[in-house]
Amino acid sequence: xxxxxxxxxxxxxxxxxxxxxxxxxxxxxxxxxxxxxxxxxxxxxxxxxxxxxxxxxxxxxxxxxxxxxxxxxxxxxxxxxxxxxxxxxxxxxxxxxxxxxxxxxxxxxxxxxxxxxxxxxxxxxxxxxxxxxxxxxxxxxxxxxxxxxxxxxxxxxxxxxxxxxxxxxxxxxxxxxxxxxxxxxxxxxxxxxxxxxxxxxxxxxxxxxxxxxxxxxxxxxxxxxxxxxxxxxxxxxxxxxxxxxxxxxxxxxxxxxxxxxxxxxxxxxxxxxxxxxxxxxxxxxxxxxxxxxxxxxxxxxxxxxxxxxxxxxxxxxxxxxxxxxxxxxxxxxxxxxxxxxxxxxxxxxxxxxxxxxxxxxxxxxxxxxxxxxxxxxxxxxxxxxxxxxxxxxxxxxxxxxxxxxxxxxxxxxxxxxxxxxxxxxxxxxxxxxxxxxxxxxxxxxxxxxxxxxxxxxxxxxxxxxxxxxxxxxxxxxxxxxxxxxxxxxxxxxxxxxxxxxxxxxxxxxxxxxxxxxxxxxxxxxxxxxxxxxxxxxxxxxxxxxxxxxxxxxxxxxxxxxxxxxxxxxxxxxxxxxxxxxxxxxxxxxxxxxxxxxxxxxxxxxxxxxxxxxxxxxxxxxxxxxxxxxxxxxxxxxxxxxxxxxxxxxxxxxxxxxxxxxxxxxxxxxxxxxxxxxxxxxxxxxxxxxxxxxxxxx
Amino acid sequence: xxxxxxxxxxxxxxxxxxxxxxxxxxxxxxxxxxxxxxxxxxxxxxxxxxxxxxxxxxxxxxxxxxxxxxxxxxxxxxxxxxxxxxxxxxxxxxxxxxxxxxxxxxxxxxxxxxxxxxxxxxxxxxxxxxxxxx
Numbered sequence: 001x002x003x004x005x006x007x008x009x010x011x012x013x014x015x016x017x018x019x020x021x022x023x024x025x026x027x028x029x030x031x032x033x034x035x036x037x038x039x040x041x042x043x044x045x046x047x048x049x050x051x052x053x054x055x056x057x058x059x060x061x062x063x064x065x066x067x068x069x070x071x072x073x074x075x076x077x078x079x080x081x082x083x084x085x086x087x088x089x090x091x092x093x094x095x096x097x098x099x100x101x102x103x104x105x106x107x108x109x110x111x112x113x114x115x116x117x118x119x120x121x122x123x124x125x126x127x128x129x130x131x132x133x134x135x136x137x138x139x140x141x142x143x144x145x146x147x148x149x150x151x152x153x154x155x156x157x158x159x160x161x162x163x164x165x166x167x168x169x170x171x172x173x174x175x176x177x178x179x180x181x182x183x184x185x186x187x188x189x190x191x192x193x194x195x196x197x198x199x200x201x202x203x204x205x206x207x208x209x210x211x212x213x214x215x216x217x218x219x220x221x222x223x224x225x226x227x228x229x230x231x232x233x234x235x236x237x238x239x240x241x242x243x244x245x246x247x248x249x250x251x252x253x254x255x256x257x258x259x260x261x262x263x264x265x266x267x268x269x270x271x272x273x274x275x276x277x278x279x280x281x282x283x284x285x286x287x288x289x290x291x292x293x294x295x296x297x298x299x300x301x302x303x304x305x306x307x308x309x310x311x312x313x314x315x316x317x318x319x320x321x322x323x324x325x326x327x328x329x330x331x332x333x334x335x336x337x338x339x340x341x342x343x344x345x346x347x348x349x350x351x352x353x354x355x356x357x358x359x360x361x362x363x364x365x366x367x368x369x370x371x372x373x374x375x376x377x378x379x380x381x382x383x384x385x386x387x388x389x390x391x392x393x394x395x396x397x398x399x400x401x402x403x404x405x406x407x408x409x410x411x412x413x414x415x416x417x418x419x420x421x422x423x424x425x426x427x428x429x430x431x432x433x434x435x436x437x438x439x440x441x442x443x444x445x446x447x448x449x450x451x452x453x454x455x456x457x458x459x460x461x462x463x464x465x466x467x468x469x470x471x472x473x474x475x476x477x478x479x480x481x482x483x484x485x486x487x488x489x490x491x492x493x494x495x496x497x498x499x500x501x502x503x504x505x506x507x508x509x510x511x512x513x514x515x516x517x518x519x520x521x522x523x524x525x526x527x528x529x530x531x532x533x534x535x536x537x538x539x540x541x542x543x544x545x546x547x548x549x550x551x552x553x554x555x556x557x558x559x560x561x562x563x564x565x566x567x568x569x570x571x572x573x574x575x576x577x578x579x580x581x582x583x584x585x586x587x588x589x590x591x592x593x594x595x596x597x598x599x600x601x602x603x604x605x606x607x608x609x610x611x612x613x614x615x616x617x618x619x620x621x622x623x624x625x626x627x628x629x630x631x632x633x634x635x636x637x638x639x640x641x642x643x644x645x646x647x648x649x650x651x652x653x654x655x656x657x658x659x660x661x662x663x664x665x666x667x668x669x670x671x672x673x674x675x676x677x678x679x680x681x682x683x684x685x686x687x688x689x690x691x692x693x694x695x696x697x
Numbered sequence: 698x699x700x701x702x703x704x705x706x707x708x709x710x711x712x713x714x715x716x717x718x719x720x721x722x723x724x725x726x727x728x729x730x731x732x733x734x735x736x737x738x739x740x741x742x743x744x745x746x747x748x749x750x751x752x753x754x755x756x757x758x759x760x761x762x763x764x765x766x767x768x769x770x771x772x773x774x775x776x777x778x779x780x781x782x783x784x785x786x787x788x789x790x791x792x793x794x795x796x797x798x799x800x801x802x803x804x805x806x807x808x809x810x811x812x813x814x815x816x817x818x819x820x821x822x823x824x825x826x827x828x829x830x831x
Binding site for chain 2: 466469470473474475476477478479480481482484485488489492499503506509510513550553554556558559
């Protein structure tokens with residue numbers, strides 16, 4: 001026992017905090033990753049195999065030969081089963097063979113992702129085959145629930161009890177429940193391992209246990225045992241206490257061990273481990289825990305969920321396949337009674353709370369019956385569900401309708417997920433989402449987004465007022481001059497009717513031009529629901545440039561535009577996309593004017609990117625965006641301009657996101673900013689998809 | 698017949714001015730930007746220049762300044778949609794005969810062209826105070 005203590009103490013020095021408890025374990029504890037590379041090797045491992053942790057961490061365990069007793073590599077079995085136990089033969093430091101009884105466990109996180117492999121091992125070299133079995137049984141106990149407790153707050157009480165003991169009185173804690181309570185209340189939890197949390201934590205997690213009195217978690221039936229061992233090791237620091245204890249529930253024949261921890265742990269820290277020797281105890285409580293987690297998850301999942309036992313359908317399908325049926329759709333059409341039969345024999349086995357409220361039912365029991373009611377308002381859905389199942393598909397998703405128990409018809413998104421071997425065949429899941437609510441919310445969101453972007457357009461129009469005035473003034477100016485020229489011709493003796501006709505037609509076309517400009521401005525200024533149509537981004541960019549052209553010219557900026565050829569059409573709102581383009585250009589213009597560059601350049605480009613999306617880029621040679629600001633430029637109310645309220649780019653982002661695209665900004669390597677957005681190209685099939693008049697909401 | 702050069706990036710405006718100058722009895726050459734004008738510029742080729750301000754490339758004001766640097770005394774009439782005092786001040790201090798706001802009245806333009814062409818060789822200082830726009 002003192003040997004154990006020394007080994008434990010030796011291991012306590014240079015180890016990460018998380019492994020401290022394992023360092024103190026008497027068993028070899030080895031943690032390795034999915035590739036079998038050793039990540040942790042405790043002091044007991046050093047003692048057992050002779051190899052120091054420094055030599056082994058980073059190595060594969062196979063480098064020291066690890067083969068199972070029957071000469072096979074157990075690694076794949078371990079990965080498959082999640083656990084493996086048995087005897088392995090390894091090469092020790094001195095070249096001798098080390099025979100170890102080991103138990104390996106794959107740890108996974110709550111989502112089931114692989115974490116690591118933990119191996120507990122003991123020397124089995126001198127044992128007979130029969131003794132291996134006994135060793136295996138004992139190995140079960142190596143997965144101890146471990147605690148580190150701080151007894152220092154209980155020091156006065158422990159000293160008082162020691163005083164009693166010195167005066168010759170036998171200490172029996174069963175007869176001093178007040179001492180037990182005081183001791184267990186004063187003694188605080190310094191650390192616990194996962195297993196202790198699972199067995200003793202009740203609903204508390206690891207974090208909730210640290211710093212609490214051990215008495216808050218210790219089971220009532222063995223409180224005096226804990227008090228006894230604590231008092232024993234507190235009075236003799238070299239002692240290792242080992243006792244049987246009583247513990248109802250998960251552990252059978254539990255044994256409690258306690259010993260004083262060594263430096264550098266606090267002087268009054270005591271380690272307590274509880275080993276339960278049962279055959280499949282871990283699996284049992286793991287399953288229990290995960291089952292209850294799963295139950296809670298399902299129960300409160302914000303989606304209506306049905307668990308359906310579809311074994312009867314599966315059996316029927318197997319029979320049909322055996323009879324040579326291949327065309328299930330045709331077969332069901334000829335035998336509609338098969339579908340009706342299935343609606344009665346395939347049963348709902350469980351539902352969650354959302355399912356109950358979706359069907360306006362009183363309680364889950366109303367829904368746990370044959371599936372017929374699910375299909376009451378969805379003609380043909382049951383057939384399609386069966387066809388997909390027969391054809392071995394993983395799932396089926398459809399927008400459909402249900403009839404709730406109060407008679408109301410509800411639009412839902414219906415999903416069925418079929419079991420795939422080796423999953424259990426009774427686990428077919430149906431989920432439904434009430435899409436009438438979703439559509440309503442989407443409608444509100446669209447309106448909000450429309451209002452938001454409208455506000456942005458008005459602001460942009462305000463900034464571009466001069467540019468717009470100039471744009472309208474040009475045709476007006478031409479109209480006035482042409483009109484006056486006409487009058488002069490008409491006033492002359494040598495009237496030139498041909499010339500007057502030419503001038504008049506110019507007046508007409510310039511008036512049209514002015515009218516078109518006003519139309520465009522009205523479009524930008526108007527409040528409208530976004531309308532997604534198939535549009536050519538190049539045309540959108542060209543129109544947007546008309547708004548800002550004067551602004552660019554008047555600031556002596558050289559604008560070059562490069563339009564990608566044969567761009568596929570995208571689905572979008574022309575006005576909103578123009579707004580984004582104008583906004584990005586206005587930002588570049590404003591930045592570039594501040595920079596004092598002798599030559600001011602803005603490049604507007606369209607192209608197709610590597611992912612097949614349509615791309616618009618604005619590149620300028622202005623000062624660029626300060627690196628610290630880059631991450632925030634799309635945030636609402638972020639502005640570097642004195643007069644800006646900082647919603648321009650936020651609106652751009654919301655518009656592009658609503659179009660299923662992405663917008664980003666960066667600095668160019670040689671100075672200047674580069675803002676760009678991409679828009680997905682719709683994959684629409686069907687005869688009417690090419691018409692630009694389609695409105696898709 | 699005196700030759701007037703017109704520089705404006707807007708085709709409709711160029712066409713309109715071309716025909717107005719024609720009916721007023723001037724010959725006219727039009728250019729869509731300052732650089733195009735400068736490419737054909739030689740001293741005394743044109744009797745007067747009418748230019749817009751805001752254009753792609755060099756602006757009308759920069760064009761006027763460039764001509765002065767080259768020692769040109771050719772009268773320059775600026776026509777612009779920009780009504781800001783700064784633009785006007787820069788135009789006048791750069792030696793413009795007049796700075797007119799679009800749309801331009803034909804008789805006002807005619808008045809300035811006549812005074813420009815009638816006295817183009819003599820001192821134009823007297824003309825600086827001429828009312829340039831109504």
